[in-house]
Amino acid sequence: xxxxxxxxxxxxxxxxxxxxxxxxxxxxxxxxxxxxxxxxxxxxxxxxxxxxxxxxxxxxxxxxxxxxxxxxxxxxxxxxxxxxxxxxxxxxxxxxxxxxxxxxxxxxxxxxxxxxxxxxxxxxxxxxxxxxxxxxxxxxxxxxxxxxxxxxxxxxxxxxxxxxxxxxxxxxxxxxxxxxxxxxxxxxxxxxxxxxxxxxxxxxxxxxxxxxxxxxxxxxxxxxxxxxxxxxxxxxxxxxxxxxxxxxxxxxxxxxxxxxxxxxxxxxxxxxxxxxxxx
Amino acid sequence: xxxxxxxxxxxxxxxxxxxxxxxxxxxxxxxxxxxxxxxxxxxxxxxxxxxxxxxxxxxxxxxxxxxxxxxxxxxxxxxxxxxxxxxxxxxxxxxxxxxxxxxxxxxxxxxxxxxxxxxxxxxxxxxxxxxxxxxxxxxxxxxxxxxxxxxxxxxxxxxxxxxxxxxxxxxxxxxxxxxxxxxxxxxxxxxxxxxxxxxxxxxxxxxxxxxxxxxxxxxxxxxxxxxxxxxxxxxxxxxxxxxxxxxxxxxxxxxxxxxxxxxxxxxxxxxxxxxxxxxxxxxxxxxxxxxxxxxxxxxxxxxxxxxxxxxxxxxxxxxxxxxxxxxxxxxxxxxxxxxxxxxxxxxxxxxxxxxxxxxxxxxxxxxxxxxxxxxxxxxxxxxxxxxxxxxxxxxxxxxxxxxxxxxxxxxxxxxxxxxxxxxxxxxxxx
Numbered sequence: 016x017x018x019x020x021x022x023x024x025x026x027x028x029x030x031x032x033x034x035x036x037x038x039x040x041x042x043x044x045x046x047x048x049x050x051x052x053x054x055x056x057x058x059x060x061x062x063x064x065x066x067x068x069x070x071x072x073x074x075x076x077x078x079x080x081x082x083x084x085x086x087x088x089x090x091x092x093x094x095x096x097x098x099x100x101x102x103x104x105x106x107x108x109x110x111x112x113x114x115x116x117x118x119x120x121x122x123x124x125x126x127x128x129x130x131x132x133x134x135x136x137x138x139x140x141x142x143x144x145x146x147x148x149x150x151x152x153x154x155x156x157x158x159x160x161x162x163x164x165x166x167x168x169x170x171x172x173x174x175x176x177x178x179x180x181x182x183x184x185x186x187x188x189x190x191x192x193x194x195x196x197x198x199x200x201x202x203x204x205x206x207x208x209x210x211x212x213x214x215x216x217x218x219x220x221x222x223x224x225x226x227x228x229x230x231x232x233x234x235x236x237x238x239x240x241x242x243x244x245x246x247x248x249x250x251x252x253x254x255x256x257x258x259x260x261x262x263x264x265x266x267x268x269x270x271x272x273x274x275x276x277x278x279x280x281x282x283x284x285x286x287x288x289x290x291x292x293x294x
Numbered sequence: 295x296x297x298x299x300x301x302x303x304x305x306x307x308x309x310x311x312x313x314x315x316x317x318x319x320x321x322x323x324x325x326x327x328x329x330x331x332x333x334x335x336x337x338x339x340x341x342x343x344x345x346x347x348x349x350x351x352x353x354x355x356x357x358x359x360x361x362x363x364x365x366x367x368x369x370x371x372x373x374x375x376x377x378x379x380x381x382x383x384x385x386x387x388x389x390x391x392x393x394x395x396x397x398x399x400x401x402x403x404x405x406x407x408x409x410x411x412x413x414x415x416x417x418x419x420x421x422x423x424x425x426x427x428x429x430x431x432x433x434x435x436x437x438x439x440x441x442x443x444x445x446x447x448x449x450x451x452x453x454x455x456x457x458x459x460x461x462x463x464x465x466x467x468x469x470x471x472x473x474x475x476x477x478x479x480x481x482x483x484x485x486x487x488x489x490x491x492x493x494x495x496x497x498x499x500x501x502x503x504x505x506x507x508x509x510x511x512x513x514x515x516x517x518x519x520x521x522x523x524x525x526x527x528x529x530x531x532x533x534x535x536x537x538x539x540x541x542x543x544x545x546x547x548x549x550x551x552x553x554x555x556x557x558x559x560x561x562x563x564x565x566x567x568x569x570x571x572x573x574x575x576x577x578x579x580x581x582x583x584x585x586x587x588x589x590x591x592x593x594x595x596x597x598x599x600x601x602x603x604x605x606x607x608x609x610x611x612x613x614x615x616x617x618x619x620x621x622x623x624x625x626x627x628x629x630x631x632x633x634x635x636x637x638x639x640x641x642x643x644x645x646x647x648x649x650x651x652x653x654x655x656x657x658x659x660x661x662x663x664x665x666x667x668x669x670x671x672x673x674x675x676x677x678x679x680x681x682x683x684x685x686x687x688x689x690x691x692x693x694x695x696x697x698x699x700x701x702x703x704x705x706x707x708x709x710x711x712x713x714x715x716x717x718x719x720x721x722x723x724x
Contacts, residue, residue: 118687119723
């Protein structure tokens with residue numbers, strides 16, 4: 016193949032991929048009216064409280080995370096990392112670090128996120144073998160998180176503004192909220208229902224339905240512990256009913272309000288995290 | 295070159311940091327009489343790798359095997375009360391050179407003596423700048439040979455024996471890297487990869503291995519690289535400076551018997567941040583070829599302006615595309631051309647476009663990527679396809695190629711046409 020032909024081929028191929036993406040323009044839908052329920056908090060209050068309880072406990076925190084990914088054939092993969100988080104504002108921006116311990120080929124890699132609710136997150140990856148600080152150009156939050164059945168959004172939290180919320184069921188223990196995306200073509204689900212524990216306001220079960228109204232994905236909180244006043248999900252499981260794959264995520268050494276400095280989430284600590292963060 | 299004054303200042307900085315620190319450590323060990331080494335926590339990791347590759351085109355100056363090696367990397371880290379220790383080295387059985395080798399990749403001590411300072415002393419891998427496999431202000435040594443024969447991209451970076459001082463403040467941060475003895479690139483010598491030999495006006499390999507005269511006096515043939523940087527709303531701005539030498543041979547002595555590393559100063563700047571749905575970056579550098587300021591010496595590289603613009607975006611599910619434009623502009627081209635007695639002069643401007651596509655499949659366990667360099671001015675092309683599959687958490691298999699095309703035998707990538715190779719690797723990490 017001549018040089019020119021090869022170049023044209025590769026370039027045309029790349030351009031095609033860019034063009035395909037441009038066509039995916041989201042459309043907006045007006046918000047649905049909220050049903051009034053007697054003696055029961057407003058649905059916005061419920062989802063707000065649940066969001067804070069699930070993702071914003073304390074003003075900062077750290078934990079060790081173990082993930083076990085089991086595919087339908089029973090093959091297991093494991094991930095282990097430390098996570099350090101600091102809230103910029105409750106229910107708003109957050110900064111966090113992931114310091115990988117396992118598997119061996121990603122050991123000591125560091126992933127840093129400045130999460131925003133009004134624009135795309137800023138994400139960095141540090142590769143120690145190359146001493147390289149990379150900016151990650153990833154905008155799709157519905158992609159797998161470190162190869163597990165959890166999605167990036169499950170771990171970082173989905174912005175409340177992205178869905179219309181409706182309280183569909185109230186029991187003695189639970190509120191069940193149905194969430195319908197405002198931009199349905201940006202996500203793979205048609206809607207999802209979240210069961211929220213009425214006492215702790217923790218989401219304990221999330222069920223995702225596809226466009227044919229079929230349940231295909233479940234996230235369950237299987238173990239909750241009170242850590243420094245804060246009810247915390249210390250073990251959760253996500254099951255992908257379509258692929259038969261499952262991921263367990265377990266938190267240990269959880270600590271809240273450890274007074275993490277703001278400047279920790281900078282290039283300095285990305286290149287070399289503080290010791291207390293990593294052991 | 296660096297004045298002795300600068301060295302003294304640097305030595306003083308190192309001592310000022312170390313003195314209070316070492317006395318503290320001594321005091322501690324006096325109090326505690328338990329054996330010091332037994333208390334040292336040790337973490338041992340690494341990998342074992344088999345890698346094999348063949349040339350797909352005949353190269354009469356080289357073996358058909360482009361790479362054929364087994365490698366054991368040991369990565370040992372430990373922690374003292376105030377410092378981290380790191381040792382990383384590769385034991386290599388190389389069947390192409392028919393030699394066993396030990397490549398010490400890292401051996402350093404890292405400390406955080408003050409709130410505003412980090413210090414890393416010893417053999418280390420260093421990287422900065424914004425390019426993706428294109429470097430302007432990153433003048434730390436590269437291993438182009440490893441890169442072209444199909445080793446892991448980790449080996450594109452070769453180690454520096456240096457002191458890195460990092461200073462932090464609210465308004466700006468400063469990195470200073472001092473290398474007391476010049477660390478050259480592991481460049482193409484003809485030993486493993488054939489190259490264009492301008493003296494012979496033909497491709498050459500093992501029949502004409504490049505001999506070099508490398509500056510090697512400690513504390514005199516030294517390098518200093520600085521980076522001043524600041525993050526404003528997650529736009530990363532940086533200014534760079536470098537005083538040292540061209541990292542790969544950039545000229546030859548007057549009798550044309552030895553390749554040389556002329557003096558080089560570089561001044562540059564970069565910015566990187568979110569642009570639209572992706573990440574954009576700009577970088578530029580002024581390469582001042584200090585031994586040939588006027589550009590009259592045809593034996594020494596011209597001064598240059600180098601410029602890079604890049605953009606990366608996620609364009610589909612687990613699919614990322616990046617594109618870069620890179621320019622090398624010779625500043626005294628006329629004089630350079632006039633000074634050449636014969637042979638092919640290079641173009642005044644070398645334009646290079648690169649693009650990268652990366653797709654993750656099978657729960658991100660399969661990574662397919664294609665990196666392409668294309669120079670419309672040199673009319674050459676370099677493709678790096680690679681497929682990496684993680685069969686288990688510990689075991690990965692890899693298949694890739696280095697493919698070179700070129701209309702002329704003397705251009706940057708064109709000269710490596712006969713090095714086109716395909717390789718495979720198996721790696722067990724622990």
